[in-house]
Amino acid sequence: MFSLQGKKAVVTGGGSGIGKAIATILAKQGAEVHIIELGLEQASASLAEITGVGGKAFSYACDVTDHQAVVDTFKGIGAIDILINNAGIAHVGKVDTTSETDFDRVMNVNVKGVYNCLHAVIPQLRLAGGGVIINMASIAALIGLPDRFAYSAAKGAVKAMTMSIAKDYINEKIRCNSISPARVHTPFVDGFLQKNYPDNIPEMFEKLSKSQPIGRMGKPEEVGALALFLCSDEASFITGCDYPIDGGFTTLNN
Ligand SMILES: NC(=O)c1ccc[n+]([C@@H]2O[C@H](COP(=O)([O-])OP(=O)(O)OC[C@H]3O[C@@H](n4cnc5c(N)ncnc54)[C@H](O)[C@@H]3O)[C@@H](O)[C@H]2O)c1
Numbered sequence: 001m002f003s004l005q006g007k008k009a010v011v012t013g014g015g016s017g018i019g020k021a022i023a024t025i026l027a028k029q030g031a032e033v034h035i036i037e038l039g040l041e042q043a044s045a046s047l048a049e050i051t052g053v054g055g056k057a058f059s060y061a062c063d064v065t066d067h068q069a070v071v072d073t074f075k076g077i078g079a080i081d082i083l084i085n086n087a088g089i090a091h092v093g094k095v096d097t098t099s100e101t102d103f104d105r106v107m108n109v110n111v112k113g114v115y116n117c118l119h120a121v122i123p124q125l126r127l128a129g130g131g132v133i134i135n136m137a138s139i140a141a142l143i144g145l146p147d148r149f150a151y152s153a154a155k156g157a158v159k160a161m162t163m164s165i166a167k168d169y170i171n172e173k174i175r176c177n178s179i180s181p182a183r184v185h186t187p188f189v190d191g192f193l194q195k196n197y198p199d200n201i202p203e204m205f206e207k208l209s210k211s212q213p214i215g216r217m218g219k220p221e222e223v224g225a226l227a228l229f230l231c232s233d234e235a236s237f238i239t240g241c242d243y244p245i246d247g248g249f250t251t252l253n254n
Contacts, residue, residue, distance in 0.1 A: 001232070001234055002029055002228055002229065002232045002234060003029055003030055003232070004026055004029040004030045004031035004082070004228075004231065004232065005029075005030035005031075006030070007026075007030070007031045007032070007081040007082055007231075008031065008032045008034065008077070008078070008079065008080050008081050008082070008128070009023075009026045009031040009032070009033050009034065009080075009081065009082035009083070009084065009231070010033075010034045010035075010036060010074070010077060010080055010082070010083050010084065010117075010121070011023040011026070011033060011034070011035055011036070011084040011086060012036045012037075012064050012083075012084065012085055012086050012087035012113070012117055013036070013037065013064075013086045013087030013088065014033070014035035014036065014037065014043060014046055014059075014084070014086065015035060015037040015042035015043040015044070015045065015046050015059075016042065016046075016186065016187050016188070017184070017186025017187055017188050017220050018086060018136065018181070018184055018186055018220045018223045018224070019035075019046075019084065019086040019087065020045070020046045020049075020220065021219075021220035021221045021223060021224035022084050022086065022220075022223065022224045022227045022228075023035055023046050023050065023057065023084075024046065024049055024050060024055075024224065025221070025224040025225065025227070025228050026082070026084075026227075026228060026231065027050040027055035027056065027057055028053075028055065029228060029232075031056075031081075031082065031231075032056040032057070032058075033050060033055070033056065033057045033058070034057070034058050034059075034060065034077050034080075035047065035057060035058070035059045035060070036059075036060050036062050036064065036070075036073060036087070036117075037059060037060070037061065037062070037087075038061065038063055039061045040059055040060075040061050043059035043060075044059070046059075047059050060073050060076075060077075064087045064109065064113030064114075064116055064117055065108045065109055065112055065113050065116070066116075067112075067116050067119075070113075070116040070117055070119075070120045071116075071119070071120045073120075074117070074120035074121055074124050075120075075123075075124070077124065078124065078127065079124055079127035079128040080121055080124040080125055080127075080128060080131060081125070081128045081131040081132070082131055082132050082133075082134075082231050083117060083118075083121045083125075083131070083132075083133045083134070084134050084136070084227060084231075085113075085114045085117050085118065085133065085134065085135040085136060085158075086134075086136040087109065087113055088109060088110045088113075088136060088154075089105070089106060089109045089110065090151060090188060090191075090192055091105075091106045091148070091150045091151050092147050092148065092151075092192070092196055093147060093148075093149055093150065094147055094149050095149045098149050098150050102150060103150045106150040106151060106153075106154050107150070107153075107154055110151070110154035110155065110157075110158065111154050111157045111158070111161075114135060114157075114158055114161060115161065118133065118161065118165060121133065122169065122174070125169075125172075125174050126172060129173065130172055130173025130174050131173070131174055131175075132174070132175045132176075132177075132230065132231050132235075133162075133165060133174065133175070133176040133177075134176075134177055134178065134179060134227055134230055134231065135158050135159075135161065135162045135176070135177075135178040135179075136158070136178070136179055136181075137155045137158040137159045137162070137178040137179065137180045137242060138151070138152075138155040138158075138180055138181060139180050139181065139182045139244060139246050139249055139250055140152040140155045140156075141155035141156045141158060141159040141178075141180055141242070142159075142180055142242070142244065142250050143249075143250055155180075158178060159178050159180070159242050162176050162177060162178040162240070162242065163240055166239045166240030167240065170239060170240075175235075175236070175238065175239040176239060176240065177230050177238060177239060177240070177241045177242070177243065178241075178242045178243070179223060179226060179227060179230070179242075179243050179245060180242055180243065180244045180245070180246070180250075181218055181223055181244075181245050181246060182211075182212050182217075182218060182244075182245070182246035182247055182249035182250075183208050183209075183211065183212060183217045183218065184217055184218040184219065184220055184222075184223060185217040185218070185219065185220075186220055189208070189217065193205060193208075211249065211253075212246065212247030212248060212249050213247060213248035213249065213252040213253060214247030214248050215247075216247065217247075218245060218246070218247060222245065223245055226243060226245050230243070
């Protein structure tokens with residue numbers, strides 16, 4: 001079960017956190033993994049981890065906000081079976097404390113970056129005779145997360161794009177689903193704490209952990225396992241769905 005032997009997978013933001021865990025498990029299951037990162041340096045740890053155990057991986061320096069660069073990179077990879085649209089950035093603020101610059105930056109990476117990769121991957125999925133797309137959304141797309149205006153707006157768009165793609169390409173054997181994690185312990189979270197709460201990191205870490213009813217943050221590998229299932233032939237009846245992976249956050253907190 002869950003073999004990806006002979007499949008070619010692209011993972012955006014595959015150099016860190018959730019993307020790294022997904023790239024690693026897909027490679028372990030036999031996929032040839034193509035990591036798209038801001039720079040080759042950001043992809044190097046994932047590349048070493050995969051190739052170190054005999055897996056196949058390649059990396060590309062490509063900013064997902066650059067439309068032409070994304071199209072050229074995907075074309076260069078050739079036929080693609082799996083896309084994990086994972087690259088994303090965080091932002092803290094309510095609507096009145098979100099500057100236009102910050103709003104545009106979050107939208108550019110988290111929405112336009114996802115669009116760019118979707119636009120570029122469809123012709124490459126057709127070359128493979130169909131395939132699977134997973135978009136990384138967030139529980140911010142499902143409930144009102146305090147102080148996350150731009151981020152929530154962007155992740156809501158990711159969830160909506162997922163449904164749109166699932167409908168438009170169902171007859172071309174392309175499945176598209178999204179994953180909505182609650183807090184997962186990655187460099188994304190460490191960076192957030194460092195930037196916003198430099199004086200009380202341990203207390204805030206504890207608070208963020210407790211906000212999941214299960215009492216802790218998720219692990220990147222747990223999101224990786226869900227992504228693997230959704231990419232595999234075992235999930236061939238699943239499309240147009242969003243999968244919360246949240247320690248009970250969206251259902252047990254009220
Ligand atoms: N960690 C969480 O708690 C959490 C929760 C819900 C959703 N998510 C989502 O999961 C995804 C991954 O999060 P993470 O926590 O692993 O983050 P991370 O910061 O650890 O990793 C994100 C990676 O994306 C890359 N990246 C950022 N902008 C890019 C761009 N323009 N072009 C190419 N690569 C780019 C970064 O270099 C980085 O390696 C994001 O979309 C995030 O919104 C994370």
